[in-house]
Amino acid sequence: MPLYDALILDLDGTLLEDTGNIAPRTRNALHRISDQGIHVMIATGRSEQSAKPVIEDLGILNPTLIYNGAAIWCPKEQRLLEERNLSGEYLECLLRYAETEKLLPVVMCAGSKRALSPRSETLNYALHDMKYIEIVSESEMRIDRPIRLSLFSDRHQDTESFAKKVRELSPTEVYLTWFPLNLLPSHRDSPLQVVDVQPQCDGKREALRFLQENNGIPPDRCVAIGDAPNDIPMVEAAGLGVAMGNGMDELKAKADRVIGSNNSSAIAELVDELWPGKSAAEETS
Numbered sequence: 001m002p003l004y005d006a007l008i009l010d011l012d013g014t015l016l017e018d019t020g021n022i023a024p025r026t027r028n029a030l031h032r033i034s035d036q037g038i039h040v041m042i043a044t045g046r047s048e049q050s051a052k053p054v055i056e057d058l059g060i061l062n063p064t065l066i067y068n069g070a071a072i073w074c075p076k077e078q079r080l081l082e083e084r085n086l087s088g089e090y091l092e093c094l095l096r097y098a099e100t101e102k103l104l105p106v107v108m109c110a111g112s113k114r115a116l117s118p119r120s121e122t123l124n125y126a127l128h129d130m131k132y133i134e135i136v137s138e139s140e141m142r143i144d145r146p147i148r149l150s151l152f153s154d155r156h157q158d159t160e161s162f163a164k165k166v167r168e169l170s171p172t173e174v175y176l177t178w179f180p181l182n183l184l185p186s187h188r189d190s191p192l193q194v195v196d197v198q199p200q201c202d203g204k205r206e207a208l209r210f211l212q213e214n215n216g217i218p219p220d221r222c223v224a225i226g227d228a229p230n231d232i233p234m235v236e237a238a239g240l241g242v243a244m245g246n247g248m249d250e251l252k253a254k255a256d257r258v259i260g261s262n263n264s265s266a267i268a269e270l271v272d273e274l275w276p277g278k279s280a281a282e283e284t285s
Helices: 025-035 050-056 086-103 119-124 160-169 205-215 227-235 266-274 281-282
Strands: 005-009 038-042 064-065 069-074 080-084 104-109 113-114 133-135 150-151 174-180 193-199 222-226 239-244
Touching: 025 038, 025 050, 038 050, 038 064, 038 133, 038 205, 050 064, 050 069, 064 205, 069 266, 086 104, 086 150, 119 193, 150 160, 160 193, 174 227, 205 227, 222 227, 222 266, 227 239
Parallel strands: 005 038, 005 222, 113 133, 222 239
Antiparallel strands: 064 069, 069 080, 104 113, 104 150, 150 193, 174 193
16 A cells, blocks of 8 residues: 555646656656545646646646645636636735836736736846736736736846845735746746735645545655755655755755756655555656
């Protein structure tokens, strides 16, 4: 009997290679264990629109954690199973702050992403690979049921101080994640800093809560793999927390194990080790 019943995977920098693709050997390994009854779940900071092509390409259509834990999306039914929302008052406060500080705000809700016209070419480039985004007027940024507001800055050198200022604006608890945009392979040369503002939640730890409530799988029977600080909640809570070799040191310090990079066969090798069977290498030979 295997020690673990579920595998939770981040997308960017983890399951996806720098090209944005899933390696065939990794895909085969995940399908093998899924067919054996191991629950494979994606936990990502992406929206459902951005995650959808990857999930459909993977072909394992289990409920997916999106927005860093603020929502759960069902690929089979094409709907949100759970969502948390920012208040309209707080959204208004953040939009005023973005205007004053000359930031680029992007607001997201189920099925929609909206942004103001970027003030500079540097900020404009932040949107170049953001799918399904609409450039709208200021009044159209005030949407119902917002799940996330992302703030892009070309004026801050330190992401943590940027996030601290955003947190000070909040009248209630919110869940912030922040990172330099050059963490993403498609933005390696970007000088921009990003703060994502989500409603209060337990971050990607919500994936383990969802699996326990809906599938009866306790956290100590889960494996979680990621590469960035927003993966820390699930990596710390899982029975086995794994950091990618290309991941950030902050996450590696919290992980039980560090494996190879996202451009290697490390995930497939770990899957074959934890859930022995016909290996992914044999499947592709």
